[in-house]
Amino acid sequence: MVKKRITFTLDEDLDKKIRTLQVDLISKTNHGWSYSSVLSVIIEEGLKILSAKKIAKR
Numbered sequence: 329m330v331k332k333r334i335t336f337t338l339d340e341d342l343d344k345k346i347r348t349l350q351v352d353l354i355s356k357t358n359h360g361w362s363y364s365s366v367l368s369v370i371i372e373e374g375l376k377i378l379s380a381k382k383i384a385k386r
Contacts, residue, residue, distance in 0.1 A: 346363065346367065347364055349370070350363060350366045
């Protein structure tokens with residue numbers, strides 16, 4: 329998969345939630361998780377959920 333570097337801003341509370349999730353993933357999997365890797369997982373899972381909801385509405 330080709331990766332693309334992007335820049336955006338987040339609310340402070342979202343950043344804290346993402347960092348908390350990052351700590352949980354590191355603790356549970358016993359290996360490192362970069363901030364961008366955690367964001368990728370969040371976006372992929374969110375898109376799956378939104379796509380499923382969109383299909384269900386049809």
